Amino acid sequence: MHLLHSGIALLFVVHLQKDPHVRVIETHNEHEATMAYVTQNQTAGATFAKAAGLVERMRTAWTQYRVYRTTLNELQELSARELDDLGLHRSMLRQVAHETAYGKAH
Structure with missing residues (x-):
């Protein structure tokens, strides 16, 4: 053994x-x-940096979400003719808003 x-x-x-x-x-x-x-020694500065990074990521996520919602709301207000002029269909609006806010998916 x-x-x-x-x-x-x-x-x-x-x-x-x-x-x-x-x-x-x-x-x-x-x-x-x-x-x-x-050994895993962390100073108060390292802990503060992690917290600041978390706050920054939350702020970025909130900003991206607001861009998504604003874009989607504005696109949904367009008529079928206006969407057709842009080459869009109503079924594409969420995807377009998502790509606008978060970038293209890979």
Whole structure:
């Protein structure tokens, strides 16, 4: 059973080494094994930056939604003849408004 656990631990340490918050301590003594520990220190500035980023993403999402609703409302007010002049059909209005606000889907 010991081999199974040490194999899992070794695999775990190898995967952890790719994480920037993990520091790996290696010893050259054959009686001591490799040890890894995780550090995740955040300062108040980093927390504030995350909160500010969240607020900015919410503001951007709200602005895009308002553009979508305004565009859709204005297009829905057009007559069938005006839509035909623009090369649009009523079934296309939501797609056009979405592309206007959020860009083309890939």
